[in-house]
Amino acid sequence: MKLRLRLLPSCLAITLLSACAPPLDEAAAALTQQSFRGDEDDPDSHSQGTQLHATPVRAVLYAEALVQHDGALRVANLALNRGEIVAAMPLSVHGTTPSLARCGPGAAEDETRGCGFAVNGQGVCSPGSLVSLEGSSGGALRERCMGKPVLRVCEGEAPCEHQARGYLASANSDVTLNDCPSVRFTCPASGVYTALAGPRTPGAAWQMQLTSRAGAYPATRKVLRGEDLIGARLRQPSGGPPLLEITDVTHANAFPAPEGSGMWEPSGHTFLYQVHHVSSSPSPAPLCALGVNWAVPVKGLFTERGDRQESTRGFTLGCDAGVIAKCYRWGYQPWLDGATSGPVTRAHWSCTRMARADYCGQGTSFTQDGTRIRPWDALTPEIIPPPAPGSSSDGLSFEAGWNTAGPACLSHLRWKHLTASCVPLNPPIYDEQGNIVNDCRDPNTPYGPGKCAEICDNAEEAAQHYGSRVFNNSAINVP
Template identity: 30%
Template structure:
């Protein structure tokens, strides 16, 4: 095996394991699911502490049989969206020869999974019929619906560690989880393995059908409901696995394929397959915006490489301009198929027949970048643009330029980029999110004195004694974006304070997370969110 790329080797092993399922000739690809409204997430399973666990089916321990019945050790099976336990039995009146446990009959059944060098015990405490997040259907989980795959049981599960602590496996969202076959790597890769399954927590939609806002849960469950489960149904087994992996990477905005999210939980998403993407294209080029008031910006085209890695073919221009560098590509550089051109310039017609997904996002976070001129004058803003031909990725922000007039072209300016401060909640947060976050966030106002000096502050009057007034860009009322107004004391270090500084001699202001030379501290303005953090915890 010397010389085989590690990722290719992984996919070769997976292919061997799927040989039986893929041995027959594949029928023509069916029509893809229609374009879908959804919301991005930051976790695969939505279990917080237990994201890394894979559950051995062999660890099943069913509830006690009826009085007078003796049963052999149980065997568990995971198939499609189902998990069930089977036992051979004897005794009882009338005689019981076997037990088949699924749905409510699984309540009391436990599994044990490796966890942090020890193990965690998972106990099913309740069962109900899963209500999909997409569509009006409310199945009843009749035997016919279960058999034909139009309905699934979901389960409430507790997790108990060796130290005796017991907690809900799904701390947010619906509180229930779907059983999903196969295992997952720590880097978010789907690992076909018939001996394992996982629990995928389901989210709770606290928004509307038109503008969903999903709290809690994980992207695995979302992708299942969006029409991309990791098992055969509308697609062959191999194609179903590919679409599911594409979907989970897309839903987490996992641009580097490392299992690390580059979005904020609940970010509204609109996505489609290649057939629908070509249908909305003009001369093969995707539109830059979609939706009401062109609110959704082209985010990415997601494609699987020959070795099975999922990464974007490209990013949209707006995503490049708004993308924070925090929490991205820890172990490798951002490796796009199309490195120096945005998705708007890619010919979708040439990709007909390719297995891919196209995503549009209502971005709720933007990159906040500090610029400096003449060593003492500063401006901190999310009104930036990126030169893709010179962008080297990582901490280098030299490819960023000011775009204070909002025309998508770098301003002619003495200011040069200094530092990426982090993500900032967008000034265009949807009304549903603004309503829910309420007093937990505070606006930042973009101000100027008309003399080339700038101020970013939480004072809506822009410190008028200094001659500053709000600087409006594209009708945004001079609001740069939103900060958290208080730090989450349970997530120490996950949010950094953004501070206002003042130069006592020059009378100039600076807004940054670090003190500029010669400037003195004025006040804390609020806290920057962390990429991958869950605003849903604050709602």
């Protein structure tokens, strides 16, 4: 079996210790405008890049974010719901009011009195929606409430007085069949309300359970998502730069893709975020300095070497120009696996190696921004199908099969002058006739795993012999 000249760089064929041309990596490469040339003329291919995150920020913490609520910054914990950041802000009762004090002699026996109430709970709702809050005994359907309770609803998290600031509605039990009050009101702009309740006769025993048919009651937290997160401040692990602030949010199915046609991500489950560094400067620095300043949230963390790690402490914000975001946009969205990472998560990780031509599996890129490639996969079901015969990418040839550590097998390098001195693929060994005697595909090779040369010329070989599930075609580019 003859070695093809396109198989491995000449410096590897001579010796693994020889020096090759200097690589491009994320730490050293200058941040330049991402090029997407080729996709306008060739919609069947994609342009890759050299950047992994495309930002120095590698992690955002889930805990102790700050969100804007009712004119103030409040502590909240973050979570990822598919491709969306969701913040959970704990609710609490703010302040007090005379109606929470005990009543003296002669107090009124209705909902207008200014004493004898207690905080029953808090609820959340959609601003502007109609909310019904209904009392019941908590027992049988027709069972009466004890003490003929009175009810008052206040805007936000603070208790209020009857017909005073923050007051929304009130009711008594006089005209109900079960001696339980109910009220209807318009959800306030804050999306939060506080319910006060007590017995009709101050000091009497009483019992009532409140439920709502809109939003949630009782609630212990308010969930913020989408544009409600504008102004939120995100934390990084200790030692990182200052806080980050979300300055804009858009739905990915309404944002044009930067290459080819269509939307950035059409599933309806992904949001993009514009983020800036919190600073006293009138022009704070954007998180994403390349191209458009939009980032996508992705489960897990990536190290400088390109290794992916599961994390319960933080997640990744991948800028549009980086391959974490590119591979997500191409369809490898880790949340498709569900709660437990699986084949799509591994395909996304493998894709980040492929898109950067990370031949060494150490986070170093051996390509140039805007280089045209044609990725596909062998997932079930497949996310990117293989090139169709006669497609516009037929001018490209098979490059490699990929896994999470880099190329599992290689057919040619993407750029002739960007040779990898540390490619973890074994060099070929020749016999006197120039045949490769350590080809891993040869069942009769005397060289076992770890010594045979990982050579593949098509996706079938890469899948059968090396277990690859992600592949790509590319040209053999020259400077």
